[in-house]
Amino acid sequence: MNRHLYRLGTRGSRLALVQAESVANALRQQNIPTEIVIISTKGDRERDVKLSSLGGIGAFTKEIQHALLEHQIDLAVHSLKDLPTVPHEGLRLAAVPTRANTNDIAVLHPRYQHWDELPKNAIVGTGSLRRAAQLAHQSPRLQIRPIRGNVETRLRKLDQHEFDAIILAAAGLGRLGYQSRISHIFPSQILCPAAGQGAIGIEIRGDDTELKLALDCINHPRSMARVTAERAMLRTLGAGCSAPVGALAEILPLHDNNTVPTWRLSLHARVLSHDGKIALEMKDSVCLYGSDSLPKIQDQANLNDSAQTPNDSESQDLAKIQSMADTNPTPPQNGELPNGSDEKNVLEATPSAWLDAAEKLGITVAQRLIQLGANILLHENPEPIV
Numbered sequence: 001m002n003r004h005l006y007r008l009g010t011r012g013s014r015l016a017l018v019q020a021e022s023v024a025n026a027l028r029q030q031n032i033p034t035e036i037v038i039i040s041t042k043g044d045r046e047r048d049v050k051l052s053s054l055g056g057i058g059a060f061t062k063e064i065q066h067a068l069l070e071h072q073i074d075l076a077v078h079s080l081k082d083l084p085t086v087p088h089e090g091l092r093l094a095a096v097p098t099r100a101n102t103n104d105i106a107v108l109h110p111r112y113q114h115w116d117e118l119p120k121n122a123i124v125g126t127g128s129l130r131r132a133a134q135l136a137h138q139s140p141r142l143q144i145r146p147i148r149g150n151v152e153t154r155l156r157k158l159d160q161h162e163f164d165a166i167i168l169a170a171a172g173l174g175r176l177g178y179q180s181r182i183s184h185i186f187p188s189q190i191l192c193p194a195a196g197q198g199a200i201g202i203e204i205r206g207d208d209t210e211l212k213l214a215l216d217c218i219n220h221p222r223s224m225a226r227v228t229a230e231r232a233m234l235r236t237l238g239a240g241c242s243a244p245v246g247a248l249a250e251i252l253p254l255h256d257n258n259t260v261p262t263w264r265l266s267l268h269a270r271v272l273s274h275d276g277k278i279a280l281e282m283k284d285s286v287c288l289y290g291s292d293s294l295p296k297i298q299d300q301a302n303l304n305d306s307a308q309t310p311n312d313s314e315s316q317d318l319a320k321i322q323s324m325a326d327t328n329p330t331p332p333q334n335g336e337l338p339n340g341s342d343e344k345n346v347l348e349a350t351p352s353a354w355l356d357a358a359e360k361l362g363i364t365v366a367q368r369l370i371q372l373g374a375n376i377l378l379h380e381n382p383e384p385i386v
Contacts, residue, residue, distance in 0.1 A: 136276025192246025232362025
């Protein structure tokens with residue numbers, strides 16, 4: 001391919017730059033010259049405004065997408081949970097590198113050692129309506145307050161005791177080297193993560209086939225299939241990335257006597273009312289086969305009767321942040337993106353079939369949630385918690 005210098009657009013926060021640099025380094029290792037271009041977004045400029053008041057959709061991506069369409073940059077790197085699920089005309093999601101840990105975590109003020117030590121009316125900070133609604137549903141004794149700013153700003157506010165605890169994404173703290181600040185890991189049964197959480201999305205112009213081929217070298221098909229299911233579910237619900245909706249897709253091997261490699265892609269989704277008083281859940285799965293077989297949808301029962309919450313010792317095991325190998329690969333430690341796992345070759349044999357199945361799975365889960373009344377919850381207009 002033409003080895004001209006590719007311009008990579010990103011937000012200017014330290015986390016965004018770490019993520020952009022990991023992508024740039026991976027491309028440079030493939031002899032693809034890359035430079036980073038910092039672009040300011042509305043979400044960055046209006047830090048004192050609640051995210052729910054910024055219009056929600058595209059607060060951290062619109063300006064970067066505009067620069068991409070205007071040929072001011074050649075590719076854009078996003079935290080995938082911030083990228084709207086409805087594709088922007090003229091653009092495409094071209095690659096998703098290996099996904100990092102998907103869990104939400106708590107950082108406690110030093111006066112507390114464990115999450116369960118927080119007293120009644122303890123002040124917990126989050127900028128996410130999804131997290132706030134789930135916390136209100138699970139722990140109504142807590143006071144949920146909004147918090148904005150980058151990771152360092154939020155940690156400083158916590159240390160100054162404006163909050164008793166703050167809720168953040170494990171992936172972000174891992175990429176910034178703040179693993180030692182993690183006090184508690186929330187299992188996904190307690191705080192279901194955002195669609196695309198822990199994943200980096202690389203967006204390009206839809207007609208740039210040469211760059212798309214170049215990006216295939218850092219795309220992780222298993223991660224792409226997982227986020228495709230999550231984002232299809234969110235899009236079908238008509239919900240934005242700031243809505244009180246959680247989604248987590250996982251891919252695990254099925255051990256049977258079938259000579260064709262078989263995998264199960266499961267999708268767990270949760271929709272809450274804005275005040276957290278009502279929660280709807282659904283879990284379905286799809287079996288995925290090798291290159292000579294078409295994916296076959298297999299339904300699962302509603303998750304309400306089958307989900308089990310891990311015991312406290314499991315949720316307190318902070319070592320899990322670095323050891324969830326299959327479903328949550330360890331975040332890069334040296335600024336570089338890790339290579340795909342052994343399963344990557346299997347996935348690459350049938351990329352369109354896997355992604356089609358993931359898309360259908362997400363749509364199916366969303367349609368069932370709508371039947372349960374999810375659209376009513378999402379379109380109510382009470383004052384959001386944060």
